[in-house]
Amino acid sequence: MTKWSLSTLSRLKSDWLFTVVTRSSACVAAAIVFLVVAFLISESIPAIRQIGVGRFITDASWHPLSDQFNLTPMIVASLTITLGAILIAAPLGISAAIYCQFYAPTAIAVWYRRLIELLSGIPSVVFGLWGLVVLAPIVARLGGSGQSILTASLVLGLMILPTVALTTQAALRSVPGEWLAGGAALGFCRSSTIRRIALPAARRGILGGLLLALARAMGETMAVLMLAGNVVEMPDSIVAPARTLTANIALEMGYATAGHRSVLFVSGLFLIAIVAVSVSLAGFGGAVDE
Amino acid sequence: MLARALYPPKNHLIHHPTTPVGIETPVGIESIGASCRLILNASFWVRLCAGVIAVTLMPGCHTRSDGAAEITSSGLSGRLTVTGSSTLAPLVVEIAKRFEQLNPGVRIDVQTGGTGKGIADVRSGVADIGMASRPLKGNETDLNAYKIAADGVSLIVHESNPVQELTQRQVVGIYTGKIDNWLQCGGRDQSIQVVHKAEGRATLEVFLKHFQIDNPDVKADVIVGDNQHGIKTVAGAVGALGYVSIGTAEVEAATGTPIRLLPVGGIAATTAKVASGEFPMSRPLNLVTIDLANPLVRTFVEFCQSEEVHDQVVAQYFVPIKK
Amino acid sequence: MNSLTDRLVSLMIGSAAALVAAVLGWVLLDILYRGIGDLSWEFLAQPPEDAGRSGGIAPIIVSTMLILMVALIAAVPLSLSAAAALAQQRHRRFGWAWIASRCLDVLAAVPSVVFGLFGNAFFCVALGMGYSILAGGLTLACMILPILIHTTEHGLRAVPADYHYAAASLGLSRTTTFFRITLPAALPAIAAGLVLGIGRALAETAALIFTAGYVTRQPESLMGSGRSMSVHIFDMAMNVPAGDGRANATAALLVAMLLIINAAAMSLASKASAKLSGQTAEDMNSRQYV
Numbered sequence: 001m002t003k004w005s006l007s008t009l010s011r012l013k014s015d016w017l018f019t020v021v022t023r024s025s026a027c028v029a030a031a032i033v034f035l036v037v038a039f040l041i042s043e044s045i046p047a048i049r050q051i052g053v054g055r056f057i058t059d060a061s062w063h064p065l066s067d068q069f070n071l072t073p074m075i076v077a078s079l080t081i082t083l084g085a086i087l088i089a090a091p092l093g094i095s096a097a098i099y100c101q102f103y104a105p106t107a108i109a110v111w112y113r114r115l116i117e118l119l120s121g122i123p124s125v126v127f128g129l130w131g132l133v134v135l136a137p138i139v140a141r142l143g144g145s146g147q148s149i150l151t152a153s154l155v156l157g158l159m160i161l162p163t164v165a166l167t168t169q170a171a172l173r174s175v176p177g178e179w180l181a182g183g184a185a186l187g188f189c190r191s192s193t194i195r196r197i198a199l200p201a202a203r204r205g206i207l208g209g210l211l212l213a214l215a216r217a218m219g220e221t222m223a224v225l226m227l228a229g230n231v232v233e234m235p236d237s238i239v240a241p242a243r244t245l246t247a248n249i250a251l252e253m254g255y256a257t258a259g260h261r262s263v264l265f266v267s268g269l270f271l272i273a274i275v276a277v278s279v280s281l282a283g284f285g286g287a288v289d290e
Numbered sequence: 291m292l293a294r295a296l297y298p299p300k301n302h303l304i305h306h307p308t309t310p311v312g313i314e315t316p317v318g319i320e321s322i323g324a325s326c327r328l329i330l331n332a333s334f335w336v337r338l339c340a341g342v343i344a345v346t347l348m349p350g351c352h353t354r355s356d357g358a359a360e361i362t363s364s365g366l367s368g369r370l371t372v373t374g375s376s377t378l379a380p381l382v383v384e385i386a387k388r389f390e391q392l393n394p395g396v397r398i399d400v401q402t403g404g405t406g407k408g409i410a411d412v413r414s415g416v417a418d419i420g421m422a423s424r425p426l427k428g429n430e431t432d433l434n435a436y437k438i439a440a441d442g443v444s445l446i447v448h449e450s451n452p453v454q455e456l457t458q459r460q461v462v463g464i465y466t467g468k469i470d471n472w473l474q475c476g477g478r479d480q481s482i483q484v485v486h487k488a489e490g491r492a493t494l495e496v497f498l499k500h501f502q503i504d505n506p507d508v509k510a511d512v513i514v515g516d517n518q519h520g521i522k523t524v525a526g527a528v529g530a531l532g533y534v535s536i537g538t539a540e541v542e543a544a545t546g547t548p549i550r551l552l553p554v555g556g557i558a559a560t561t562a563k564v565a566s567g568e569f570p571m572s573r574p575l576n577l578v579t580i581d582l583a584n585p586l587v588r589t590f591v592e593f594c595q596s597e598e599v600h601d602q603v604v605a606q607y608f609v610p611i612k613k
Numbered sequence: 614m615n616s617l618t619d620r621l622v623s624l625m626i627g628s629a630a631a632l633v634a635a636v637l638g639w640v641l642l643d644i645l646y647r648g649i650g651d652l653s654w655e656f657l658a659q660p661p662e663d664a665g666r667s668g669g670i671a672p673i674i675v676s677t678m679l680i681l682m683v684a685l686i687a688a689v690p691l692s693l694s695a696a697a698a699l700a701q702q703r704h705r706r707f708g709w710a711w712i713a714s715r716c717l718d719v720l721a722a723v724p725s726v727v728f729g730l731f732g733n734a735f736f737c738v739a740l741g742m743g744y745s746i747l748a749g750g751l752t753l754a755c756m757i758l759p760i761l762i763h764t765t766e767h768g769l770r771a772v773p774a775d776y777h778y779a780a781a782s783l784g785l786s787r788t789t790t791f792f793r794i795t796l797p798a799a800l801p802a803i804a805a806g807l808v809l810g811i812g813r814a815l816a817e818t819a820a821l822i823f824t825a826g827y828v829t830r831q832p833e834s835l836m837g838s839g840r841s842m843s844v845h846i847f848d849m850a851m852n853v854p855a856g857d858g859r860a861n862a863t864a865a866l867l868v869a870m871l872l873i874i875n876a877a878a879m880s881l882a883s884k885a886s887a888k889l890s891g892q893t894a895e896d897m898n899s900r901q902y903v
Contacts (some may be wrong), residue, residue, distance in 0.1 A: 018788040022698035027709075029695040029762060030716035032755050036723055039731045063506045065489055095629030103626060112634065114875065117805075119637050121812025121871040122644070123843040126864045129850055130640055132519075137526045145483040145512045145527040158636060163760075165633070166809055170764060170802055174771025191622035205767050212763055215722030221819050222725075222847070230488065230513035241512055246724040250819065251515050253726065254376065254404015255490030257427075261406065268727045275722035280715055371744070376852050379827060380664035399838050401744050401826045402848075416738060518851045538854040545855050606664060607854055 040269045047262035056266060062232040064252070064260045071267055073234045075274065077149070077242035080235060081228060082217045084153025085160055089213060092157075093164025094206065100165070101172040102194055113169070120162035128226035131155040136227065139239065147229035148239045155223055160213040167212060171205025172198055211282055218275050221246040245271040367395030368586045374401075374408020374421030376516065377492075377535070378575050381439065381606040382421060385599050389590060396586065405492065409433065412578055418587050420578035424492035435576040438594045439608040442536035443496045443571040444559030446521070448528045449548035453477040456531075456552060462501055464531060467509030472529060485523050485532030486510035492573050493517070497533050500554075500571045524549050536569075537561050537607030565609045575608060641868065648865025651858045657866075661829050664853050665845065670863055672831040674870075676746060676839025677815070679832060680825050683750025684814050688757050689807070695758075696765035697791060721759035728756050729823035737824060744838040749825025753817055757810040764806025768799035797886050804882030808875045815871060818843040842867050 051069060059070035096116065100109045131151055139154075140146030175198050183193035199206070229241020230251060243251075245267045253264050372382055379402045386398035401417070408420030409430060426435045445461065447453060453475055456464070463469035464482055472480045486508055487494035498505055512530075514520040517538045524530040525547050536559050539551050551559040555570050563569040582588040593599065600610040655669050662668030695713075702710035723731075732752030742748040772795050780790040796803075818841075826838035827848070840848075846863045849856035 015787045018786075018791065019698070022694045022701075025691050025694035026696075026698040026713050026762075029691055029758050030713040030720075032758065033716045033720040033723070035735065036720070036727070036731050036755075039734055040727065043730075043734075061506065063489065066504075066506050068506070092629055092633050095626050096633045099626050099630035103623065104630075112630070114872075115634060115637055115641070117808050117812065117875050118641065118868060118871055120809050121815050121875075122640070122868065123816040123818055123846055123864070125818055125843065125847045125850060126644060126867075127640070129522075129860070130643060132522050132526065134643065136523075140527050143481075145485070145523060145530060147512050147523065158640070161633065161637075162812075163809065166805060167764065167767075170767055170771075170805060173802070174767060176773060189616060189619040191619045194622075208763055208767070211718050212721050212760060215718055215759075219722045219724040219727075225515060226519060226851075229511065230515075231510050232513075243513065246726060249724065250726045251488035251513070252490050253406070253730070255406045255488075255492070257406055257409075257429075257490075260490065261410075265730075268724065271724060271727075272719060272722065276715075276719045279718040279722070376848075380848070380853050383827075383829065384664055397830075399744060399826065399828045401828070401838065402852075403823055516851045518854065518856075541854045 037269075037272060040265050040272065043265035044262055044269050047259065047266050050259070051263070056270070062248075064256070064263055069263055071245070071270055073232050074243050074245045074248055074267065075270060077228070077235060078218060078244040078246070078271065078274070080242065081149055081152050081156060081224065081244055082214060084149065084238075085156035085217045086210070086214055088153065088157030089161045089164045089217075090210060093161045093213075094168050096161070096165040097168035097172060098194060098198075100169050102190065102198070113166075116162045116165050119158075120166065122159075124159060124220060124223040125226075127155055127159050128223035131223065131227045142239050144239050144241070145229065147227055147241055149228065149235055149242050150238045152224050152228035152242075152244075153238075155227055156217050156220055159220065159223060160217050163213040163216055164209055167209025168202070168206045171202035171209065174205065175201040207282065211279055214282075215275055215279065218271065219246060221250045225250050365395065366393045366586055366589060369397040369399065370419060370586060370590060371411075371417045372398060372400045372419045372421060372577075373403055373411045373417040374578070375405045375423040375492075375575070376402040377423045377441070378421040378439075381575075381603060381608060382577075382594070384602045384606065385594055386590075388599065388602065389593055398590065406490070409578060412580060418579070418584065419591065422576045422578050423573060424495060425574055425576070426578070433578050433580060434582075435574075435578050436591050436595060437574045437576050437611055438599075439575040439603045439610060440564060440572050441575055441608050442559065442561065442564035442569050443493050443500075443533055443573065444536045444539060444554060444569075445531065445533050445552040446524050446539050446549045447531055447552060448524055449543075449550050450528055451477060451480075451550065454552070455556075458501065458555070462503055465501070465503055465509070466507045480529040483511040483527050483530040484509065485512045485514060485520055485530050487520070487533075488513055488515055491515075493533065493535060496571050496573045521547060521549060535607075536564060537609070541607050561607065561609050572609075644861065644864050644868060648861035648863070651862035652865060656862060660831065661845075664856070665829070665849050665859055666853065666856055670842065670845060670859075670866075672829055673840050673842055673845050673863075674866075676825065676832050677841045677843075679746045679835065679839065680750045680753065680821070680841055681811065681814055683747055683835065684753035684757065685807075685811070687751055687754035688761055688810065691754075692758055692761035692765055693796075693803070696762045696769055697795075699762065700766045700769035701787075717759040717762055720755070723756075725756065725817060725819040728752055728820040732820060733823040742836065744824065744826035744828070745836045746825055746832055746839045747835040749821050749839075749841070750835075752820050752824045753814045756817065756820060757813050760813060761806055761810045764809060765799070765803050768802025768806065769795055771802060772798045800882045800886035801879075804878050807878055807882075811874055811878065812871060815841075815867060815874075816843055817841075818847045822847075 056069055056071045059068045061068050062070050100112050104112055135155065136146030136151055139148060139151045179197050179201060180193055183197045188196065224244050225247040228244060228247060230243040230247055231241040232243050235242040248267055249264050256264055379400055383400045386400055389398060390396055405422045405424060408422055411417035412420040412433060422435065426433060445456065453472060456475060460469060460475050465484055469475065470482055472478055472482055489505060512523050514523055517534045520532045520534045521539060521542050524532045539549060540561060543549050543551065553559055557563055557568050559569065564572050577591055577594060579587055579591065582591065603610040657669060658671050659669035660672050661670060699710050699714060705711060732748060736742050736748035736751050737744055776794050776798060777790060780794050821841050821844050825841055827840050827844065828838040829840050832839040842863055846860045849860035
């Protein structure tokens with residue numbers, strides 16, 4: 001295969017083929033999101049037609065069987081819990097990556113990485129169970145049942161930490177060694193080199209990883225369902241229960257009949273819209289080459 | 291930033307690849323031969339992929355659940371798809387396994403996704419049989435339900451809670467937010483955490499109907515999905531009050547989970563009391579079909595209702611039906 | 614002063630990293646501690662009995678591996694190809710590469726339960742695959758695409774520009790450069806992404822309940838339904854009374870499998886990278902003398 005690709009492909013100047021194939025697969029991959037959105041829209045149309053978009057924000061509360069469809073508390077809950085998770089995962093994950101890349105001796109770094117990689121493969125149910133059995137009783141001492149925004153954020157933060165740490169480390173690793181050596185030559189100490197050379201150079205990759213983690217946190221279902229308490233109310237404290245959009249879909253989908261089911265797809269659509277907005281806002285911030 | 295000045299960002303550099311220079315590529319017979327080889331190779335791959343897809347999809351067309359059953363000399367054969375209630379699924383899996391052993395030509399695939407999914411799948415023909423953990427509703431008269439077991443619903447509290455029984459009025463008061471401390475029910479000074487179920491769940495409907503509560507009036511502290519979620523929540527919060535399937539709660543309490551079942555209306559919450567019909571809160575567990583025209587469907591539904599599977603119904607902590 | 618700050622930063626990074634390791638280790642040991650008691654050869658070799666409370670999980674392990682295989686066979690080539698296109702492109706605001714990347718960010722946020730419903734409607738019903746390992750694997754492939762593409766793209770971008778100059782000056786085409794130089798150099802980074810993707814795929818529950826299904830029989834073909842280990846964990850922990858022991862044992866086994874798969878993926882990648890880049894250097898040498 002190797003001889004063949006050298007002698008034939010280069011002579012054929014088949015770059016156009018390469019370009020066409022790779023670009024079209026990028027488009028295919030990106031198009032999957034349109035397929036998913038189209039599916040959601042087609043399922044939500046009956047509800048939107050009957051109820052109208054306005055009532056999802058203006059209704060008194062969420063009681064789909066009693067004809068009340070207010071999604072606002074769940075949107076707020078989704079955003080709050082995701083924000084909490086990012087606030088936990090971002091500093092810890094980036095620190096862990098910096099430690100692994102610049103501080104840890106090689107032998108430890110390898111094992112440290114392996115530990116984090118392992119955690120990325122633990123099913124969310126298992127995280128949820130751990131949170132329910134171990135963490136919730138501890139949080140319950142602050143009052144309430146222990147199933148709250150705080151518990152959900154803590155466990156969700158833990159769940160997305162591997163994504164943050166591993167993507168950050170990959171970004172840091174791709175900073176050329178010469179740049180770091182340049183920093184050392186200028187008399188920077190290690191922390192300055194990291195702060196003034198490595199982190200700015202890896203900024204794009206780190207931000208991309210944070211976006212992935214944010215998206216993952218928004219879309220997470222099982223663990224949040226098991227830990228957030230799922231009461232549809234505007235949360236008034238971090239130990240109050242709250243229901244996210246994803247938990248709402250998972251809780252009610254299995255038992256929903258036609259009209260109710262369609263409304264649940266609308267909540268899925270809302271979720272994707274929120275993510276699309278926050279992702280493109282973040283995209284404006286930094287995921288662009290200068 | 292300083293580094294940026296020293297070393298230009300590499301993305302600039304790889305963006306526009308330079309056209310290859312230097313080695314002249316002879317255009318002629320050799321390259322035609324090479325391109326032929328490439329094309330041949332490509333078509334080989336296309337054919338391979340087509341072959342793989344055909345091979346993998348073909349049996350799929352046959353195994354689609356149109357329930358094409360036929361009676362052969364060796365008995366029944368064919369494939370059935372059963373979907374619906376996750377509560378019922380473990381039981382039907384076990385029954386299906388026994389049915390497959392008795393009828394080696396039969397395959398029964400049990401799927402879950404909730405009662406709503408079961409009913410939708412039977413209507414759309416995706417499934418031959420649905421599983422529903424509640425009675426059929428008024429707008430579901432196009433379907434037939436076949437009861438295969440019953441399941442009681444009982445109140446549970448944390449093991450350490452000294453309260454032995456709650457009156458109807460106390461339960462309504464707690465669930466509507468008028469009572470928020472166990473002191474008001476003869477217990478310790480401990481706030482009550484109300485554990486409720488998500489809208490549409492069968493246990494919720496049984497509970498609300500028995501206590502005559504309107505769901506929008508309920509002031510819950512935790513809303514749970516599955517029975518196990520409810521049990522783990524109550525086990526983890528000393529002041530919690532919830533309601534779950536009796537069989538589930540019984541076995542969990544017996545295996546050391548710190549929960550206790552409360553009687554309802556003076557009747558102890560046990561599967562025995564549900565079986566005798568004394569216990570007031572219970573729900574049927576049904577199989578749902580459009581009709582029994584397919585002999586395989588009919589035989590399986592009858593098998594599920596027969597006494598042959600009563601041991602399995604009991605083993606999954608439900609209450610068998612006496613015909 | 615400078616060295617004081619340096620030490621302070623080191624201390625902060627070190628303690629954050631230690632905290633991460635401690636919490637992650639806590640979760641991991643908790644899983645292993647709860648699960649190890651039920652692990653035995655019978656557990657590995659027998660089919661489940663009594664709704665999973667006794668017997669083993671042999672068919673479930675087979676189904677899990679088949680689902681993972683389908684997902685990787687579908688997702689890895691597509692993501693490699695898509696990442697190659699995106700890595701060669703500057704992400705100009707509203708350029709096609711920028712839009713494709715944002716679409717993939719949104720795809721990463723589609724809740725797994727929505728993926729499950731989508732996979733059920735698209736693969737199982739519309740494409741006629743029914744509940745099957747194939748449908749489950751393809752749904753998972755859609756789910757892990759964003760993370761695979763993200764990490765692969767950054768791995769490819771991190772290959773030093775000098776390599777490209779050298780290749781260009783030797784007259785190699787873009788295609789050849791990609792396959793012979795960029796790809797081998799980026800393989801370790803790609804493998805790291807693959808590890809994340811495998812983790813995500815093995816951890817997925819909600820998307821598989823509706824696609825690969827719930828059947829515990831030994832799978833007879835890719836068109837048959839098969840229960841994955843994560844679905845089994847969910848069922849045992851949340852649906853089957855007194856199933857916690859088996860849920861924990863399955864989780865512990867999943868962790869062990871993940872450890873083996875990750876180690877294999879990493880060592881394979883580094884070997885392949887060494888082999889390919891070794892050959893590349895050789896070929897480049899011989900080219901010099903042509």
